[in-house]
Amino acid sequence: MSIEIVTVACRSDNYAFLIRAGEATALVDAPEADPILAVLSERGWSLDEVWITHHHADHVEGLDGLKTAHPGLSVTGGRADAHRLPRLDREVGEGDGFQFQGHEVRVMDVSGHTVGHVAFHMAGASAAFTADSLMALGCGRLFEGTPETMWASLSKLAALPEDTVIYSGHEYTTTNARFALTIEPDNDALIRRADAVEAAREKGRYTVPSTLAEEKATNPFLRAGLSDVKRSLDMEDAGDVAVFAEIRSRKDAF
Ligand code: ZN
Numbered sequence: 001m002s003i004e005i006v007t008v009a010c011r012s013d014n015y016a017f018l019i020r021a022g023e024a025t026a027l028v029d030a031p032e033a034d035p036i037l038a039v040l041s042e043r044g045w046s047l048d049e050v051w052i053t054h055h056h057a058d059h060v061e062g063l064d065g066l067k068t069a070h071p072g073l074s075v076t077g078g079r080a081d082a083h084r085l086p087r088l089d090r091e092v093g094e095g096d097g098f099q100f101q102g103h104e105v106r107v108m109d110v111s112g113h114t115v116g117h118v119a120f121h122m123a124g125a126s127a128a129f130t131a132d133s134l135m136a137l138g139c140g141r142l143f144e145g146t147p148e149t150m151w152a153s154l155s156k157l158a159a160l161p162e163d164t165v166i167y168s169g170h171e172y173t174t175t176n177a178r179f180a181l182t183i184e185p186d187n188d189a190l191i192r193r194a195d196a197v198e199a200a201r202e203k204g205r206y207t208v209p210s211t212l213a214e215e216k217a218t219n220p221f222l223r224a225g226l227s228d229v230k231r232s233l234d235m236e237d238a239g240d241v242a243v244f245a246e247i248r249s250r251k252d253a254f
């Protein structure tokens with residue numbers, strides 16, 4: 001059974017994703033109710049499930065409004081975050097799987113931005129919902145995790161099939177592209193992508209989702225282990241985590 005994924009822009013720069021399969025609809029993250037309710041009613045869909053990636057307000061604040069309009073919906077979120085998330089109907093963690101309309105959804109712990117952040121991977125649909133872990137040309141700020149944790153999480157995501165479509169949580173790509181060019185000014189794929197990102201944003205188009213192949217070719221946070229990147233930072237002999245940490249701290253100051 002095929003699925004349809006609809007990107008919903010929320011708040012100033014958040015994305016939520018509606019996943020339609022058969023006669024059921026799931027939502028990844030609930031930044032704000034109104035734009036999500038608008039798409040649901042436009043399409044005549046009811047909302048059956050919400051899958052939460054992490055506890056930050058800009059990913060959960062819409063939940064109450066969605067529940068009021070769709071009282072039957074069930075909420076899935078990370079077991080490790082259960083104490084600081086709205087009440088969960090299903091708690092999940094690394095390696096857990098569940099079914100959505102016959103589609104297998106696998107849960108990955110992708111801690112780093114927060115400890116307990118999860119991603120949802122649907123191998124059959126070549127889709128990964130990564131929120132504030134792996135982002136388009138970026139990664140989430142390390143509010144709770146260490147560089148080690150985030151590097152391990154990004155490495156796990158990087159091991160998914162290259163054609164995996166990465167549905168991340170924010171439209172930060174223009175700034176991310178400008179920053180990425182400071183790390184790899186001579187990366188041709190990055191130069192081309194940065195141009196495409198600028199052009200897309202000028203037309204008001206979304207730059208999310210992207211593909212894992214694109215991220216591996218252009219995202220400096222995924223490329224911290226490459227000798228070219230290490231050389232451009234004068235860190236030839238440094239370990240991958242140290243290089244990742246250096247790139248992350250430069251981005252924090254960018
Ligand atoms: Zn967040």
Ligand code: FE
Nearest residue numbers: 056058132169
């Ligand atoms: Fe966020």
